Amino acid sequence: xxxxxxxxxxTYVALIALGVFFAVPFAWLISLALRTPAEVYLGAARFxxxxxxxxxxxTILSDPAFLIYLWNGLKLSAAGGGLAxxxxxxxxxxxxxxxxxxxxxxxxxxxxxxxxxxxVILVPLYRWMNALDLLNRDISVIAIYGALGxxxxxxxxxxxxxxxxxxxxxxxxxxxxxxxDILMRITLPLARxxxxxxFILAMVMNWSQFLIPFVLLERDADWPISVAIFNFAGxxxxxxxxxxxxxxxxxxxxxxxxxxxxxxMIVSALIAGAVKG
Amino acid sequence: xxxxxxxxxxxxxxxxxxVPAVLVLAAFYAVPVFDVARLAFSDASLVDPATEVxxxxxxxxxxxxxxxxxxxxxxxxxxxxVVALQILGLAIALLIARGERRELPGMAAFRTLVLAxxxxxxxxxxxxxxxxxxxxxxGTLNSILGGLGLGPVAWLSDPQMALxxxxxxxxxxxxxxxxxxxxxxxxxxxxxLYEVAALDGAGPWRTFRxxxxxxxxxxxxxxxxxxxxxxxxxxxxxxxxxGGGPGRATEVLALFTFNTVFYNxxxxxxxxxxxxxxxxxxxxxxxxxxxxRGASET
Numbered sequence: 157x158x159x160x161x162x163x164x165x166x167t168y169v170a171l172i173a174l175g176v177f178f179a180v181p182f183a184w185l186i187s188l189a190l191r192t193p194a195e196v197y198l199g200a201a202r203f204x205x206x207x208x209x210x211x212x213x214x215t216i217l218s219d220p221a222f223l224i225y226l227w228n229g230l231k232l233s234a235a236g237g238g239l240a241x242x243x244x245x246x247x248x249x250x251x252x253x254x255x256x257x258x259x260x261x262x263x264x265x266x267x268x269x270x271x272x273x274x275x276v277i278l279v280p281l282y283r284w285m286n287a288l289d290l291l292n293r294d295i296s297v298i299a300i301y302g303a304l305g306x307x308x309x310x311x312x313x314x315x316x317x318x319x320x321x322x323x324x325x326x327x328x329x330x331x332x333x334x335x336x337d338i339l340m341r342i343t344l345p346l347a348r349x350x351x352x353x354x355f356i357l358a359m360v361m362n363w364s365q366f367l368i369p370f371v372l373l374e375r376d377a378d379w380p381i382s383v384a385i386f387n388f389a390g391x392x393x394x395x396x397x398x399x400x401x402x403x404x405x406x407x408x409x410x411x412x413x414x415x416x417x418x419x420x421m422i423v424s425a426l427i428a429g430a431v432k433g
Numbered sequence: 434x435x436x437x438x439x440x441x442x443x444x445x446x447x448x449x450x451x452v453p454a455v456l457v458l459a460a461f462y463a464v465p466v467f468d469v470a471r472l473a474f475s476d477a478s479l480v481d482p483a484t485e486v487x488x489x490x491x492x493x494x495x496x497x498x499x500x501x502x503x504x505x506x507x508x509x510x511x512x513x514x515v516v517a518l519q520i521l522g523l524a525i526a527l528l529i530a531r532g533e534r535r536e537l538p539g540m541a542a543f544r545t546l547v548l549a550x551x552x553x554x555x556x557x558x559x560x561x562x563x564x565x566x567x568x569x570x571x572g573t574l575n576s577i578l579g580g581l582g583l584g585p586v587a588w589l590s591d592p593q594m595a596l597x598x599x600x601x602x603x604x605x606x607x608x609x610x611x612x613x614x615x616x617x618x619x620x621x622x623x624x625x626l627y628e629v630a631a632l633d634g635a636g637p638w639r640t641f642r643x644x645x646x647x648x649x650x651x652x653x654x655x656x657x658x659x660x661x662x663x664x665x666x667x668x669x670x671x672x673x674x675x676g677g678g679p680g681r682a683t684e685v686l687a688l689f690t691f692n693t694v695f696y697n698x699x700x701x702x703x704x705x706x707x708x709x710x711x712x713x714x715x716x717x718x719x720x721x722x723x724x725x726r727g728a729s730e731t
Contacts, residue, residue, distance in 0.1 A: 163637070164535055171528055171543050174521075178546045181561050181605060184573050188564065197571045247454035256447040266454070269462045271714040273666035275690055276707040277461060279700060280468035303461035310454060335445060364554035366669040371695060382554045386673060389560050397564060404557050404564075411552045416545055423548070423613065430617035430652075 185408075188401035189213065196398050212402035221376070222384070226406070229363055229380035232294060236301025237358035241313070241351060243306045248313035249339055253322070263314070266307040274304060274367055282371055296372050301365065305358035312357070315428045316350020317343060353425035356418055363411045381407045466711060473704035490701030497702075499681060499689070507665070507686040510596065514603050514664045515657060521604060522611025522656070527645070529612075530619045544612075551609035559673025562602035563589070566674075592682035595675050599683045602674055603667060610663070611656055618652030619645070658717045665713055686710055 183203075188196060190208040216222050247266075251259055281300060282291075290296040320343060328338050344351065366382045373379055379387075385400075385407050392400045415422065474486050494500065525547060532540040553561070565573040566588035578584030588598045622645070630640045668687035671677065677684035677692065684692075690710060694703030 160535070163531075164537060167528055167532055167535075167537065168539075170524070171532070171539075174525060174528075175543055175546060178550055178605065178608075180573075181565055182549070184565060185561055243453045243457055246450040246452070250447040250450035254445050254447045254450070259447075262451065262454070265458065268715075268718045269458060271662045271718040272462055272466065273687060273707075273710055273714065275666065275668070275687055276469055276711045276714075277465035279472065279694060279704060279707065280465040281461070283468075300461065303457050306454065306457055360552050364552070364556075366554065366556045366672075367691070382556050385560060386556045389563075389673065397567070400560065401564060404560050408553050408557050408561075411554070412549045415552045416549060419545055419548060423544075426613050427617040427620070430614050 185401050185405055188398050189405050191398050193396075193398060212398045213406070215399060216402050216406055222403070222406070224377060225379055225381040225384035226410075228378060229382065229407075230410070232297050232301065232369065232380050233359045233362035233365075235294070235298045236362045237305060237355050239298060239302030240305025240309045240358040241355050243302055244309035244313050244354065245339075245344070245351075248310045248317055249343065251310070251314045252317035253325070263311070266310050270307050274300075274365075278367065278371060285372060291372060292374055292378060294373075294378070297369050300368050300372075301358075301362045304365075304368075305361060308361075309354040309358055312354040312425050312429050313347065313350055316347040316354075316425065319350075319428075320346045349421050350425055352418070353422045356414060356422055357426075360411050360415055469704045469707050469711070473701060473708050475701055490699075490705050494702050494705040499684075502681055503684055503686055503689045506596065506682070506684060510600065510603075510683075510685050511661055511664045513600050514607065515661050517600065517604055518607050518611045518660050518664075519653060519657065521608045523615050523649070523653070525608065525612045526616035526619055527641075529616060547609045547612055550605050551607075553606060555606070555667070555669035556673045558602055558606050559670040559675075562598065562605070562670075563674050566598050589675055590679055592679055595679060595682050599671050599674055602670055603664065606670065607660065607663070611660060614656045614659070615649060615652055618649050622648050658720050662714050662717045665710065665717075686713075 187203050187205065189212050190210070191205045192207055192209050192211070195205050195207065247262070250256070251263060278300075285291050285296045324342055324346070325338050328342055333341070363380075364382060365380075366386065369378075369380050370383045370386070373383070385403050388403055389400055473490055474488060476487055476489070525543075529540050529544055532543075567573060568575060568585060568588055568590060570576065570579065570585065572585075572588075574588065575585040578586065587594050589595050626644050626648075627640065630644055635643065665685075666687055668685060668691055671683055671685060671688055672691070675683045677688050686706065687710060690703055690706040693699050693706055697703075
């Protein structure tokens with residue numbers, strides 16, 4: 157009993173040490189974002205600002221361009237995530253419900269393409285988008301987000317579909333419902349948590365994407381936040397670190413918040429996927 | 434209604450269901466990869482078409498004096514990250530699993546914290562750590578070290594230290610993935626094995642060596658491959674953190690490729706480098722298939 161107690165204490169010691177490593181960047185970012193320029197120069201001594209201010213956030217958020225970047229990021233991420241899930245549903249359903257030769261090959265090739273860096277395929281895709289006159293259009297970014305998000309979505313949705321008892325579908329089938337009817341009326345509603353997890357994950361990945369919008373969207377007004385903060389960082393100096401910190405927080409917060417709120421659902425979907433994969 | 438029996442589960446033709454996924458795989462992955470290979474042997478630019486077949490780009494890339502350094506940096510960056518990510522991820526997964534078994538409070542909060550770092554965009558990750566590594570006396574880490582009477586450390590201006598800093602930033606963000614994979618695998622181990630070990634009087638270290646580690650071997654192997662490829666393809670956080678500098682000290686292959694195509698606008702050379710990235714990634718992927726086959730036979 158006391159050995160277990162000692163081990164409990166050691167567990168906490170180790171977790172706290174690791175926790176400091178993971179928490180410091182967030183804590184520091186918040187601390188800097190709340191400081192006045194003068195306090196930035198005081199370093200660690202002013203970890204808790206003596207005159208905390210929201211002025212940095214006000215500066216950032218009162219810039220209409222910044223709100224446009226946030227909106228662009230949201231728009232592109234959501235549309236791309238939705239497309240990825242829509243493309244993934246039929247394939248995931250087939251892999252879950254239909255026994256066919258080559259099913260394993262489909263699943264493995266979906267895993268394999270995830271090894272391909274967007275950097276590899278972006279050059280040809282850029283040229284095609286250019287030829288189709290789709291550069292600087294949201295649709296080009298959304299299409300690529302859909303393609304990049306689809307493989308993981310198929311895996312997650314297959315696991316979600318596998319968890320739904322076939323008997324429910326068979327009952328509907330006896331009643332004469334078609335496959336598509338069954339999918340729309342029974343399978344998809346029952347798989348709602350899995351679908352939501354796949355969508356949110358794809359969306360969070362898209363929110364983080366830098367390369368694709370950076371290359372495909374040239375106009376400042378089309379940029380999502382990930383591209384905008386990179387550009388913003390190039391224009392700030394030491395005297396505006398607190399503004400950069402506030403901008404980073406604003407860029408990070410939506411993804412972190414949604415993930416933290418929904419993490420129980422998403423993590424269990426990921427764990428189920430990891431066990432099967 | 435002869436179709437009724439054909440519509441029974443397991444007897445439907447899969448092809449129509451697979452059309453969207455297969456089209457996407459073809460249009461966005463397979464064809465572009467072939468196109469990259471074609472462009473690598475051409476004189477095309479980012480917007481102009483190819484006019485002739487040539488191996489000039491290959492020769493130019495292979496004779497580029499920067500390449501050996503870039504490859505060496507890449508390998509070092511990947512190897513160090515992968516080893517550290519496994520150790521950190523495994524340690525956290527086992528600590529959380531233990532805490533949950535003992536019903537200690539705070540485990541979910543800790544897991545959330547690690548996962549929160551995971552969803553930070555790569556660019557923001559680079560910018561956040563650039564702020565933390567600020568070498569001015571009031572910079573985060575240096576002012577903390579200064580308070581302890583240590584430092585200052587040249588986090589980003591010293592070439593070797595810059596690579597260490599890039600690894601630290603990558604670990605902060607990447608650990609969550611290893612944690613999830615290994616945590617899932619750890620939960621899959623039959624608890625009775627541990628009960629038997631406890632009855633036999635095995636200590637924690639012996640239990641770890643005799644039960645946990647052997648049963649996690651496959652998960653660790655698969656995770657190694659996934660994490661290696663992810664690390665190989667990482668470049669946005671390094672771009673924001675150091676821009677590849679000082680000099681080329683932190684310029685990994687993916688960043689080098691990015692710079693070649695989108696800053697130097699040397700498309701053919703970029704495609705040669707992209708092929709190199711692709712080949713390395715695929716080599717790891719074949720390894721995963723091979724490891725999975727070994728596991729399903731046993």
